[in-house]
Amino acid sequence: MIHEVIVTTVSEKNIVHIAPMGIQLIDDRVIISPFRPSQTLENITKNNLATINFIDDVRVFAGIVTKYKKDWELEDIKDKSVVPRLTLANTHYNVIAKEFKDDEKRPNIVCDISKKVIHKPFMGFNRAQFSVIEASVLVSRLRMLPIEKILQEIEYLKIGIKKTAGPRESQAWKWIEDKIQEFQKENMK
Ligand SMILES: Cc1cc2nc3c(=O)[nH]c(=O)nc-3n(C[C@H](O)[C@H](O)[C@H](O)COP(=O)(O)O)c2cc1C
Known part of the structure; x- marks a missing residue:
């Protein structure tokens, strides 16, 4: 089973990155599968840390994939060993x-859960x-799927x-509709 969540990670320059991801929960471990290349993969590879945000405010998913709203409020924490949550x-x-199962397209990163909080x-x-x-998901694949299929599903x-x-x-x-329109305009030029 795949859970659609928002994964937050931190770069070497201490910039928090926010990305929608499909994760798996198996035996109290979390498996994150970021595509290669991605900022999420780069960040986790450097510091082994991530925070999984289970969230029903779907504006975060749409805001990030459309790029119309990328900055979402983060918890203010001083502890550098923890990635802030939304x-x-x-x-x-x-x-x-804890474990990195490599793959040329999409590695699996197996993680232990250090803290769970219900808000x-x-x-x-x-x-x-x-x-x-x-x-x-369709917007994140605008350049990969035929536009007719995307419009039909929308x-x-x-x-x-x-x-x-x-x-x-x-x-x-x-945001989703505006992004698809923007993409169509750009690609009809
Ligand atoms: C619901 C949903 C699930 C996604 N799941 C994944 C995923 O499991 N792995 C992945 O690499 N990208 C996934 N994506 C696409 C990423 O969010 C998007 O490509 C993002 O830019 C990740 O790259 P980044 O870490 O460089 O930002 C998903 C997008 C959506 C909307």
Whole structure:
């Protein structure tokens, strides 16, 4: 099972990086699988640290893949051995990388969990949130998938938005639609 989360990591220059990732939870260990090359992979390789943000505010996924909003508020912590979490996270796990299963495309990084904190309750499933997550994956593959397939899937995902979105999901969906339009304009030149 893959859990769609936001992974925060820290670079050598102490800059926090925020990226949507699909992780696995197996026997109380976390497996992160960043593509090569990626900032997330580079950061974890340098310091073995990451924080997993389980979050139902899907604006973070859409904001990052569209690049329309990349800076999200982080917890203010002084401890350099911990990567800050997003203040919007429902739950966060601090993790330490223990095992690196290399792969030329997508290595698996097996991590121990050093701390788990629940901040906000789970409020049930929401179809619009699912739509935004799926659409964010499509946006992150704009250059890899045929545009017709993307537009067709977006039309279907829009149903969940129309029927069940709140303000956060509507904002995220606007970013998704604007990004796809921007991409189409650039590629029709
Ligand atoms: C829901 C979702 C799941 C994703 N899962 C992964 C993943 O498991 N590994 C990965 O490398 N990128 C994943 N991506 C794409 C990355 O978020 C995106 O490419 C990002 O820029 C990662 O590269 P970076 O660490 O250099 O920022 C996912 C995107 C979305 C929207």
